[in-house]
Amino acid sequence: MKTKRLLVVDDALFMRKCIREIAEAAGWEIAGEAEDGEQALVMYQQINPDLVTLDIVMPKLDGVSTLKKLIQQDPRARVVMISAVNQKPKLIECIKAGAMDFIVKPFDKARLLEFFIKSLATDSQP
Template identity: 50%
Template structure:
């Protein structure tokens, strides 16, 4: 069975790019969320194998969502996505339990490598 992934990004275009990369590589999309609160709610409902989580989002940012999801499920596999220049936030995310991070704009091979590593 294909691994199920929840894609979280406030930009629909970015979600579409990630979804395209994942579906072409045999992953199933568990759902899409556009802010941190939706991410936490959908994680509870869907129980995906992995979450790609944008750092900068409205309502609740990726770091807050990461901490909340990890608080409810310490085993959660989460990969942070960030634009260049967000290194300090990336360090926070890794310390809070993120498995890896991918820098935008996304490169398909880097996305797949990060996901395979996080799920292994």
């Protein structure tokens, strides 16, 4: 099985490190890390990851705007929103914009690990 590649996008270094460790434990390769939406858009085109974890509250370009631009760039982009913002309207906006899931911080590490393992097992990319 081909190793899946992840782009981790979060303005907090601690959160990127935490997500990276969980993803690597599940067998993912960390293809890149970005600290804002503008970096994420450039990196996405360069590395073409299998999945993106995307924070909502970030400088320069927030996660919702980044999500919308990613989906415009690549309608098949697989994006999981990971944010401390636990508001139903934001969640609905992200899902409507194309996010495949929404995980609230502080997240349960076991749940995130399970998500990565399930995503690794399912190859929905053509």
